[in-house]
Structures are given as C-alpha cells and as structure tokens.
Amino acid sequence: MDELYRDYILDHYKQPRNFGTLEPHDLEAHDHNPLCGDELGVHIRVDDGKIAELRFHGQGCAISQASASIASEELIGMPVEQIGKLDADWVVDLLGISISPTRRKCALLSLKVTRGAATGDASWPE
Amino acid sequence: MDELYRDYILDHYKQPRNFGTLEPHDLEAHDHNPLCGDELGVHIRVDDGKIAELRFHGQGCAISQASASIASEELIGMPVEQIGKLDADWVVDLLGISISPTRRKCALLSLKVTRGAATGDASWPE
C-alpha cells in the first residue's frame, strides 16, 4: 500500500466529510497554500462556546483535502477556546502518515484556516 | 626607452604647448574621458576661416595631455572646415606611439573636444 496515499486518505479526499458552506455561520476564514495554489475556507457555527457545526470548502490536493476532512470530525464539538492551542503535530498525528517538508503546508492548511477563524491568528501552525 | 612614455611624450605632458584659456574665443567645447576622469576643454579663435589661436585646458594623464599638446601645434593654422575630417588615425599617428585599446580614449580626447568645438559633433573619433 502507498505510504502517503493510504486508503483512508484517498477515501477522505474523494468523499470529504463536512464539506460545503454553512449559512448562517459565526466564524469564518479563508486562505491558500502558495506552493500549489490550494484554497480552503471554513464556516463555523458556535453553540455554547463549542463548535456546533463546521464546513470546509475549496480545492486542493489529496493531502490538504483529507487533512480537512479528517480534522473536521475532531473539531466538531470542541470548545472554541481550545482551537488556538492546536498545533502542527495535532494534524500530522491525526493524518497518521509521515509528511515530507514539501507537503507540510498541504497538511496544515485546514488547521491554519480553522485557527484563523477561531482566533484571528493567520500564521502557519508550528 | 619606454615604449609608451617616450621622452617627447613626457616633455609635452610636463610642458604642454598652447595650454590655458583664450578670451575672447569663437569656439569652445569641453568633455571628459569616463575611464579615468580626464577632463579637457578647448578655446579657439578663428580668423579668415582658419584656427588662429587655440588653447586646451584641463587635467589628465600623460597620454591625453601630450596628445592635446602635440595636436595643438598641428591644429593652429588649419582651416576650421577641415577639423571635422580628422579621424582617430590622425591623432594616433601624430603621437607616434602604439596605443593600446585601454589608452585609446586618452589619446583621442583632444580631437574629440576640438571636433566638438568646430562641428558640434561630440562623438568619439573613429
């Protein structure tokens, strides 16, 4: 089996969970990966300080899409104030594959926009 | 004896003929050699279509100063309309030394300003 393009990665890429838009929403952010032109946006509905609903949208490579899809399942239900504390390792561990330096930004884009929406901090997760 | 710095070259350098200014004068021009910063100006008094008097002034290396000094002796008495026809070989032959490409502009500066004064053509003699 492929090291990077594991079945579940391709599955999330082809059938991404929690993709689309959310109207109305409480939080949103949008960003891109300069390397390959991936674009990703997020809409979040907050309820009682927690992420009640979340939708990603945009286009990108298998890694960035799968990362968004997989992360979305963890993010829903999480207290908003916890989002700012999530770091790069959190996503990379979630993905469960080893990520080369070239693909790192693909993997981190979903967390970047989610943090951007929740905290306004648009820097790359480290 | 030195190939380039022959005695008569150094003699003209140290005691340049026809150097100074000329007031009043009929024609004048001023120019420089970008390579080494030599500056040379010329004042000319015309009488009956001929160069009656001529004075160079400025600062420069032995080659440019000697070239001006030696040329001045030929130029005085020459019909002004003949000046435009003088070419690079004329000066180089007058100097009587072999001029390397690097020193060519030094040798030609005096003819350049003289032609400039007589014809308005400020290009380098060829």
Place this chain on the structure above:
Amino acid sequence: MAPLATSLDVRADFPVFDRGFAYLDSAATSQKPRQVIEAMDSYYRCSNANVHRGVYKLAQEATDLFEGARERVARFAGSEAATTIFTRNATEAINLVAYAWGREHVGEGDEVLITQMEHHSNIVPWQILCSERGATLRYLHVSDEGLLSLDELDQVLAEGRVKLVSVVHVSNVLGTINPVSEIAARARAAGAVSVIDGSQAMPQMAVDVAEVGADFYAWTGHKALGPTGIGVLHGRRELLESMRPFLGGGDMIASVGFDSSTYNELPWKFEAGTSAIAEGVGLGAAIDYLGGIGMETVRAHERDLTHYTLERLGEIDGLRTFGPGDPDMRGGVVSFEVEGIHPHDLAELCDREGVCIRAGHHCAQPLMRELGVPATARASFHVYNNREDVDRLAEALQKARKVFGL
C-alpha cells in the same frame, strides 16, 4: 507517430542528468550545459575583475569578456549591443519599462493592454503602474483553443486610449505562440508602445527582435541554458535614449555633481552598479551553445517532443491538455490535468519515478481562473529531453492513476 524530426543528442553535455531524472520543467528553468558552467568557472578562476573602469590587463580582460558576451547576445537576438540591456531577469526588464517609460507616459484615463495568458511578471508591474497613475489595465481574451484574437486587439486599440501593449511571445502555460509582430505593428499604428515578453520564446526558437519590431523585448537567461541572475531587455534606441534612467548608481552615470548627474550612454545608462559580470559571460556561452545547435533545430526538436507528448498523454484516461492542438502553433510546454488527481499529487507521484514536472498556477493565476482550474500539471522541454522522458512521464501518470484507484 510523426517521425523524429531531429536526433539531437546533447544530453552528455548536461551534468545534471547523471542523476537520472526525466527533467520536464524547463519552462521554469533550464538545465545548463558544461560549456556554460565552465565559462563562468573559468571567468572566476582566471579573469575576474570589475569591468569598465579598470586600467590593468585583468580588468580589460573581464570587460572584453563581458562586453563581448553582450555583443554576441545582441547578435543572437537580432539586436545591437547598445540597445541590449542586461537586467536581473525578465521580470526586472519588464519593470524597467513600467518604471522608466510607463511612469512618464501613462496617465489618468490611459489604458495598458495585456492578455489573459500573461505570466505574473507581465501583469503585476502594469497593475502597479496603472494604480499609481490612475490608468486602466485591460486584458485581451484567450479563446478555448488558447489563442488571442487580433480582431479584439483592433477593437480595443480603435478606442484610442491604449498607451502600451504587452504580450507574451510564447505562453508558459498554454504553449501558444502569439503573432507578436502583427501585434507590435498594430500597436505602433495605434500610437501605442509594445512590449513582448519573450521569456519562453528566445530559448527555443529563432527570434529576431528587429523582425518582431516591438519597442521592447524582454527575456531571461536561466531559461535559455544560461545562469540565474541575468535577463535581457532589447529596446528601440530612440525610446531608450529619451527615457530617464531607472536605477541610479555607479556605472550608469557620465558625471555626478552634488545636485544632479548626467547619464552614461546606452546600454550602461540602464545598468546601475556592478554588472552581473560572470552571468553575462555565462549567458554568452549559452547562446553560443544554442547557436551551435542552431535555433531551427532546437525548435524542430521541441515541436517534435510536444507533438509526441500530446500523443502519449492523449492515451491516458481522464487526462485533458490545455492550449492549441496543433504543435506548429505551440512551444515546448504542455499543461494538463487528470480527472480525480490534483496536480500537486500528480507531481509528487511523478517525482517518485524520477520525473520532474511542475504543478500549480505557473505564475498565471488570471489564466487559471479563465481556464476554470485552480492549478494544472505541466511538462516542458529543452534540447536535452528525448522521447524516453515523455514515455517515463506517461508511465508515471498511469501509475499515479493506479495509486488513486482510477
């Protein structure tokens, strides 16, 4: 299958291929032959000195090497030394025109006309100029086959507001070879100045800038088998002479007073500070190398590989190529997408097979938007490529489809 038009076999001149790559990214930058690397090497080892003002032999030698290269580059391009300005790259060449010509001649209500297939380097300088001067930036459309329309050009020019037209000679995404001499002639007839971005053209076909007839022609050394750090701007003499300088500093002046300065002759008036000397020498060696092969041969080789690539990629399910179908109308670059696999993943999977292709927007985001894709994959060629490289690409793409379960 079309017969091999030429049997160029120059790969041994390119040391990088010892690593075994199928390098298909020459539109981004070309590989360099030994001859170019050695020319720079030997410049630094034997003849290095600052140029133009040195009295000693070494400085004269360096000056002769550098200015000799300029003369050969000028001749190669159908221009002359005085109107052949060395810049850092094509981007700086275009910016030079935007700053030194544009800021003086483009004003409120004027228009600058470019096309939807321009590289960012031929977009952003004009955006900056237009926003500074209150002018409007307009774009000629690109048809579905990747072509410009001269009729549309005529219509826009007829409106009478266009001050400058800037068009790419060969598109780095579509491969389209644009009719640049017609475009330059129409611009001139309409009183507009013309700029041609020849970054992809000069490296791969015989270009005579005098024949093209544009006012400015820009290209870049590193795509033409030459070094990084050097580009070229050919300009029409009268324009260059009338323009104010761009960058100020050493070498571009005739004399400097406390309050003002007078400027040097062409081309040095536009070359401030110490030149890219070794890079000039390297570019001279590059065009010597290309001239040795012959630009007709280079072009025939690229045409052949493009043709073959279109054919081989056509065999792959779900693969779509962009740009003109006719290899006579396109340079050595093929952009494509494979349904169900993002270009980034394609490039990664090709890399695993030693096949180097590019994925992304190719510095042409407006064109990507027109094509309706976020990114494409792209294969591009130069003299060292052969059909085997294309075969390796086709195999890698088939493998990629398998990985993605397609």
Place this chain on the structure above:
Amino acid sequence: MAPLATSLDVRADFPVFDRGFAYLDSAATSQKPRQVIEAMDSYYRCSNANVHRGVYKLAQEATDLFEGARERVARFAGSEAATTIFTRNATEAINLVAYAWGREHVGEGDEVLITQMEHHSNIVPWQILCSERGATLRYLHVSDEGLLSLDELDQVLAEGRVKLVSVVHVSNVLGTINPVSEIAARARAAGAVSVIDGSQAMPQMAVDVAEVGADFYAWTGHKALGPTGIGVLHGRRELLESMRPFLGGGDMIASVGFDSSTYNELPWKFEAGTSAIAEGVGLGAAIDYLGGIGMETVRAHERDLTHYTLERLGEIDGLRTFGPGDPDMRGGVVSFEVEGIHPHDLAELCDREGVCIRAGHHCAQPLMRELGVPATARASFHVYNNREDVDRLAEALQKARKVFGL
C-alpha cells in the same frame, strides 16, 4: 614596523593567483575562493531547478540550498532570513529603499541627508528621488583627515527637515570607518530613517546589523568573496512590512487578480521573478569561508596591511595618501597620488609589473571635487593579499617615478 598581526595564508584557495598578479583592487571586486566557485558549480551540475514552487525533490533541494544560504547570510550579518532581501547588488538595494520607502515618505520641502564621501550608488538614487519629490539633498562635510562630524549631523538634524540619512559604513576612497551606530541612533532620535551602505564594511569586518541599529543596511556579494549578481538589503521588519513592493512579478505575490494583487511575505515580497539562485548559493559559501577565517582575523589582517601600506608608501617621494592616518580608523583601502604622475599612468605602469591598482574617481566624483583632485590611485586588500603585494606596489611606484624622470 608593526608585527604581523596575523599570518593568514589562504592564497592557495584563490585560483586566480596562479597568474601571479599582485591584485590590489578588492574594493572594486574581490577575488573568489575555490570554495565559492565550486559551490556554484556543484549547484549547476547537480541541484539546479527553480525554487519555491517545485514539488519534486530537485526543486526542493534547490530551494533548501538557496534559502539555507539566505539563513546563513542573515546570521552572518546579525539579521534574520525574513528581513534579508537578495537584490542584484548594493546599488539595487539602495534604489529599492529610495523607490519603495522614499517615494512614499519624502515630499516637498523634506531633506535627504548623505555625506561627501558617498559612492555614486548612494548619491544618484537620492538625487533622482529628491528631484522627483521636490526634496533637497544635503551633504555632510568630510574633514581634511577624512572624517565626518557628529556635531554637524546634530545641527542638520535639529533643523527638523531630514526624513532620511544615508551614510557609507567604510569609504571606498578614504577607508574611513564611520560611526554608523551613532549616526543611526541620532537619525532615529530625530525621526529620520537611516540607511547604511555597508558595501566595503561587511566584507572586511564583523558587522552586526542589529547592533548597528540602522533601518536599512545594504551590501554587495562580489566584494565579499561572493559572486557577481547578488546584493543584500537588511531592513527593519516593521518598515519592510509597511512598504509597498518595488518590482512586481512572479514570486513576490500571494495572489494575482485581474485588477490587483496581494503580496507575498517577507523577504519574497521584495524579490520579483526568478531569484539569483546560484548566486545565493555562492554568497552562502562566501560567508561560510569568511566565517571560517573569522571576521576578527580578516579585520586584523586588513588593518595590518593598511598599516604596512601607509608605511611603505610614505617612503616614496612626492606621494600623498588620503584618509585617516590611524589604521584603526580605516578599512583596507589606501588612495594616493604621486606628484607629477597622473593616476592613470601610475596604474598602467603598475600593471606592467603585475600590480593591479585602480585609478580614477572610484565612483565618488563629489568627494574627488572636495579633495581637489580629478582622480586618485587606489590600492585595496582582502584576505589573499600579503606584505609582498605591498612591496611589489612600492617598487612599481618607484619604477614609475623613474619612467617619468622624477
């Protein structure tokens, strides 16, 4: 005679010396060690690809080499990668500030303050800026010993109109080492932005730009044992972030729309088009080489040679040197004149003895006017020079006097 401070013996690293020259023109450009030439060579032979956007290994390798060099260059200079911008040369670095900062902040009635000892590259950009913006260019005086006066600086700043101060760190004619951190601090206190031209300083002494504390610090690769085609601008982050870009094109954008674009992060926002990649790699190797020797050692060596040169030249009748007498106050450059022999002739006669010196205005015509000379001769040093080179110079000068019958 002062004892040899150091016994640097690195000449074997510099292939050009096989030709036997006493090369005393490093202030114009330095020679390059094998290590620098080989780093670029190996970049082209093994790792050449365009940087930043390539997915494949080769492109990643090239990016790592280039950006790795930037990080080392930044560290060498006491700066950081994000605020270390690669330009073509020091001249372009200064023009970048004049265009991107100057045009936005310098207006009618404002003043730009430089000094009489500036290189044309630190004069002409400001002349152009001032004439465009209706501002005034002012010059701090140079004393007979070749020094600036901080009192005069204070007085001019106190008048309250100075928006920008730009001063050379080490003069390429006088050798003077200026008190640049005092100057930068006073400029800041007066609300002016400061620029330091470190073209001659960075190559020959330990410079920590954070310690210098200026807003911008410019230098050039080819004088620091590095290649031509690359220069460096270190800038204060807040200023760089707030500035509009200078050149537009590929690589400096985040995204490009039809009408406008958003710009990339630092440092790339100021690097349009394909970078001088091999040159970056070469500059990285150059500062590694200098760092290996140690900048304290480099400085001690230059100081020693300067001292020795002042001593040896002092023995020659009719010879006058310019600049501070104290070698602690000057870098490795000695300008001089010999009564009765024009500098151009001196340089020619030295060349016959294999001694390379420069003659002319050294791109500092305003200073020449102040010194009251049309030109000077100049000897300058770097790590590969030794006392024997100076001895050869002294002998050549004596011989020149004989030729001229002095």
